[in-house]
Amino acid sequence: MNAGILYVSAILSATVFDVTLERANEAYRNDDYTEAITLYEQLVADGIVDSIVFYNLGNAYFRSSRLGPAIANYERALHLDPNFKNADQNLQMCVNQTPRSAGRPLPPDWEQSLLFWHYGLSIGTSATVAAIIWIVAWGLLMLRLFRSIPYVRASAAGAFVLAALFAASIWSKSHPLPLAVAEAAEVPVYFDRDTSGPVYFELLEGDRVLIEQSETGWLKIEAPSGELGWAERTGFVVVGPPYERPPDALDPAAPPESQSRQTELSL
Amino acid sequence: MVVVRVMVLAACTFAAGAQVSVRLEAEIEPVTAGQPFRLIVTTSGGLPDAVKFESVPNIVIQDTPISQSSSTSIINGAVSHRVMLHFRAAIAEPSTVAVPAATVTVSGKPHKSNSLTVTAVEQVERPGPTLGDGVRINSLTDKIEAYEGEAITLTLEIWEMEGVSIKGITNIPQTVGFYAIPQEPVPTDVVAKQHEGLKYRVRQSTQMLYPTRSGQLRIDKFEWNGIVRGVTEIDGYRRRINDRFIRASDPVMITVKPLPQRPEGFTGAVGSFLVEGQLSSGQVDQGVPVKLAVRITGRGNPRAVSAPEFPALEWAFVGEPVRTDAAPDLAVQGRVDHIFEFAITPHQAGNQTIPRMHFVYFDPERVAYETKSIGPFSLTVFSSGESDRPVLFDGAENTSVNAIDILATDILPIVTRPGNLTRGNGLPAVFWIAAILPVLAYAAVAAFVYRRRRFENDHGYARAYHARTEAHRELRGVLEAGRPEESLHRALIQFVANTYNAPEAGMTAHDADALLRSHGCEDDLCKNVQTILRSCERAVYADQSLPGDEMKALVHGAAAVIDQIRAAIRKRGKS
Structure with a gap:
């Protein structure tokens, strides 16, 4: 009985999500990007993790001239589906529109050298291959219990090594680089968590950085050039997971904080 | 070999044309009164012909060098050659002696070195050094008062006494509130020092x-935790000794003063700087970028x-x-050499001017903000034949125009797809x-x-494993057998023999009892087994049949005792 209720509620919620997605797509087609963003973000807030939803959300942000959230959502889509060509192309176009057109921070050296082959694979592919190799490895060991066949043990060892590599790939994909994308036009980075201190350097809209540490209201970030500093969290969209909504996602027309500050100063 | 000679010759030839510099220094500081030490005269940019010291009271310096060494280095393509001459010297009494500049003749021309102050301390009469003297550490800064953002050099020293070896780990001091370059101190120098008459080799690491x-x-505090190894003489034999020590320096307090009211244009640079500017071209076509x-x-x-x-x-x-760091390696010394390139794309033809640019920084030595200016720069922009409308876009330009431009780009x-959205x-x-x-x-x-x-290879295990099942099967057929007493006897004997992997043939009640007791079976169980077996044996030997009720009781008793023996064996096995 309970299982039946769960099944029916799952079917119903799936239908609700599909309806929301269709409404969001319709709003996008009608150039109502604010409504589209609200609906896509609603899906994300409801726990939908889907490369197409993130891709469409990135498009909606791009059309709203909000490059930071657009880049963040294209990054999310590409993390879920590395072979998503449309997301890759739109991400490049989006990055080219940013003032600095800076590249994505690179993974650690060990990952680049050990897992150079896995960047084109999705986590599902890696998991499937790992599971198959894992089963084969244990199957070979089982075979060896019944009769001694030449090279079976070596083959099993090789299969275990391969399975371990794919397991490392799954782990790496489950723990992606903690990226953040600068959303404001200029994001000052300080030496310490003190806005009255000297500015170390400035990030520009669309710059992607690594998050080294996160504290209330502050992020310790590492720029692609390797420089470390503290910046206010409000200036960034965190790529995730978890997939956070940009602070002013419901009001995309609102200018980023640093622009508002500049206006006040000039007045 | 020939190549090396040619390189040295080339280095010397090159050096001959370079500026000659002479430096005078003491090998160790402070020196011990009455003990000889070395004065080192380092000449770079030429080969020294002669060295002359002025005569000074309280210090004796030999005229002829006792040794000579040289080094050649190539840094960024520039070759430099240095010659070090070592002179023996001694100060008779504990005092501070000012050694005047030495005169070094290079290629017939006299060159003066720096003057030097050498302190001689009294020779300390102290008991022989212990292993504990083998290591010392020190943490010092070049200043204890600074302005916000001003460079402070932190030097960490590990002193290793002559004649011992040390091996340990260091805990780098926490520097909360400072921005550090590099992240951890880097080794910079090894110098010789004295402390209480003992000579040390001091490894220095620095950090800005x-x-x-x-x-x-x-x-x-800066901490060191490790082992000091040395050699001592016990009863005329040299023995290796070692011991573990922990050393910690005192923490250093720095008073940081806030910067005065910040002027307009100040970006946070603190120090002393020079600014230069250069335009890549004074003439350019409209729409073509020029670099400043x-x-x-x-x-x-x-x-x-x-x-x-x-x-x-x-x-x-x-x-x-776009910033280029021309000397990233010098950052560890607090040196700056940055080149910032601005791409300027003119969209209006004519004689244009780039106004003066100002770089504002705080100079802690002068305790004032300084402004260095460059420009103005003149630029002639030739018309490209097009209108003056923007030909290139930049993020800093009018945002509305920029936004339209972005939207016009075709992503x-x-x-859209048939839905199968699910959570997670x-x-x-x-x-x-x-x-x-x-x-x-x-x-x-x-x-x-x-x-x-195991069943195939371990016969005892197989017998024991099946003993109870077989015994119960035998017991079920006892009452229907032609000679129930004999069947019961056989079933019980078979169980005992199988359980302990003993030969079954000829086993009597006495043998079964002995076997059970030898395996630690409880007394009650042994007696029960023996009672049942003896009853059966008596009936068999007397060629009599036991009454039906008694036979049933014996069968039930046998079944119970079999289960109890098995349970006892399991219990013992688990314990």
């Missing part, structure tokens, strides 16, 4: 610290030096500056099942194969 806030900041390079050199925090503010130009678009459209993106349950199932299956199959092989 820049206070990020005003107030009292603390550089925590601004070079900032000096001393300060390299990460705090940003590009000077570029003045607004109505006739051109100016891109974000790929959204993707974790690995599916089937993956975890696929991960666990083969392990479980292997464990089950391995257990099965192991058991089967």
